Amino acid sequence: MNKVLVANRGEIAVRVLRACRELGLKTVAVYSDVDRKSLHVRYADEAYPIGPAPSAQSYLRMESLIEAANKSGAEAIHPGYGFLSENADFAQMCADEGILFVGPRPDAIRRMGDKGIARSTMKAAGVPVVPGTEGLSALSDEELLAEAEKIGFPLLIKAAAGGGGKGMRAVNNLAEMPVAIGSARRESKSAFGDDNVYLEKMIEGARHIEVQILADQHGNVVHLGERECSIQRRHQKLIEEAPSPFVGVDQTFRDELCRVGVLAAQAVDYVNAGTVECLVDKDKNFYFLEMNTRLQVEHPVTELVTGVDIVVQQLRIARGEQLSFQQEDVAMRGWAVECRINAEDPFNQFFPSTGLIRQHDVPTGPGVRVDTGVFSGAEITPYYDPMIAKLVCYGDKRSQALRRMRRALAEYHILGVTSNIPFHQNILQNNDFIAGNFDTSFVEKHFSLDQTDPSSQKHAEAAAIIATLLSHAKTQRAARIDRDCGERVSAWKRARNWKEMGR
Amino acid sequence: MKYIATINDTDFVVELLKEGQLTINGKPCQVDLKRVDNGSAFSLVLDGVSYAAFVLEENGRMQVFIDGARYIAEVLDEHEKLLREVSASGAGLDDFFQLKAPMPGLVVKLPVAVGDVVSRGDVLVILESMKMQNELRAPQPGVVTEVQAVEGGSVEKRDVIIVLGPLEENGD
Structure with missing residues (x-):
C-alpha cells in the first residue's frame, strides 16, 4: 500500500491526507465541481474530478470513485465519515476491485448498518439495548x-x-x-x-457516551476510553469531550462500559476503527444505541487524551499490521474538549449560512488544535454539511481545557459567513455545563441566545468610531479624486490628515 | 465634521476634531485606527484601550466585528441624517411580511395556499438545505397573499417564497 485515495472532502479529507503524508503514503483527492479550489485538492499529490456538486452525483458515486482509484493506481480508499463510509456495497465493490477499504469488512458494516439487525445482534451478544x-x-x-x-x-x-x-x-x-x-x-x-x-x-435524562474501538485483522480489539457527546441540538453533536465528566473518577463504571464496547465490536468480528454509542441514564444504566463503523467526527478528543493517532492506526490496520500496543498500554491523561464550528446562525434558528469566507483567523497557542478545510476565500456552498472546522482544546484537567476553549473561541474570527461560535461561548459559560451536569436535552432546555443582551453590545461605541472614521476617509478620498481633476493638491499636505485613517 | 453613526438602532454623534481627536456624544477621546492587513482587520486604540476589529462592507452596509459581536453600522453626516428623517415618515408596509429564503434550497413542502389564514408559528414552507429539513414559520398572524415557489422547486437565498398580508379586521 503506497497510495491512498480519500473519498471525501472538507476537514476530514485534509485530516486523512495529513496522516497519509506522515506515513509517507502518496495521496489522491477527488472533488466535485464546486470543490475544485478546496484545501483537500491542493493538499493531495493527485486530484480527480468526480462530477457535479450534488453529492449523489459526485461523492456518493461509487463508480466514479473506483475509476479515480484505478486511474491513479491507488491501492486503498479511505472513506472518511459520512458519504460512503458506512456503505457495505461500496466496501464490497472496493474488495471486488482489489482495492483496500480503510474500514471494517462489508459484512460488519451491513450487520451494524441496519440498526434493527444490529440491535438484535447486540442483544444476543449480551449487550443491553434500548x-x-x-x-x-x-x-x-x-x-x-x-x-x-x-x-x-x-x-x-x-x-x-x-x-x-x-x-x-x-x-x-x-x-x-x-x-x-x-x-x-x-x-x-x-x-x-x-x-x-x-x-x-426515549430514555429521559439520558447522556450520550461512546466508546472508541480499534481492532486489527489478527483478532486484537482494544478500546481508547469513552467520549461524552451529550451536548447536541436536534440530535446533532455540537460539543464532545474525553473523558466523560459523568463517568469521571468511577473507574469501575468506565471499565464496564468499555468492556461492553469491546464485546459489541467482537460480536460482528469488527476490524478497524469504530465507535460504540451508548445511552446512559442517571443511575448509570447503559444501553447500546448503535455502532458507527467508521472514523468519527469527534475522534480528535480521544487522540489528545490517549496520544494515539486514530487515522494512522486505521491505515496501519488496513495494510494488515498488528496493533502495536495492548489494552494495558492505553491510558487517558488530561482532558480534551471539541467544539464543532458550523456555518449556521445561532441567533436565527441555526439556519445554515452560505457564502464567501472573507476572513478565517484560527486560534493558536498552547493546547489548541484546529481541524478545518476552509480558509479566507473559501466558498461555503449549500451542498454539503455545514461544519467548517473542529476546535479542540486540551488541558491537564477539565477546568483548564474549558478555560482554553473560551480563550480559543474568542481568538477565532470567521467573517463572511455566520458561525455558531456565540453558541459555544454561551454554553461554555453555563454553570451546569461547567459543573458537568447535563444530558442530551441540555441545549433545548437551557440554551437561549438573546441578541438584545446588553453585554453583547458593549463595544458599540468603539464600533461607531471605527465606522465613522472609515466612512469619513471614504468620502474624503472621493472628494479628493474630484478635486485632483481640477487642481494639483500637495501630496505632502494630504499625508497627515484624517483621510489617511484606516487606509 | 459631525456624523451620526447608527449602530444596531442606537445613534452616536461623532464629531471629528483634528488628527487623533474626536468627541462621541460630546465626550472627548484620543483615537488611533490602523488597518493591519490586506483584508478586513483593524486595530483601534481608544484612550489607551486596544480593540481588535474586523470590518466588512457588503451592498453598502458596514458591519464591524469586535470580540465576536457584530455591529451593523450606518454613518450619515448631519445633513443626510436630516433628509432621511423627513422622507422616512411615509406609509409603511408594516402589516405585510415577505418570507424570504434564508439560504438556497429545495422546497420540500408548501402547506399553505393563497387565501389561507395563518397564526404566528404556523409552518409556511419546509426547505431542504445542507441535507437538513428546515421549517420556516410565520412570525406574525396573517393571510397568505402570494406564493412564489412550488413544491419540488428550488429557491435562491433571499428569494421571496410567501407574502403574508394583514388579517381583515371587519370579521364581525
Missing part, C-alpha cells in the same frame, strides 16, 4: 403505528440506515406519529438513499 423494534426491519407505516403503541411514548423514530441525527424524530404521542414518520422517511431517503425507519423508547 427497548424498541429490535428484531424487526423494513416496517410499514401501519406496523410502526402498532409497534409505537406497544413501546409507549415518548419515543424516537430513527433512520435504519442512519447516523448523525438525520432522519430522526422525537414523538410524544400517537397523533404526532404519521407526520413524523413521513418527514423522517423523507430526510432519511435524501441523506442515505433509504427510507426505512425503526422505533426506540
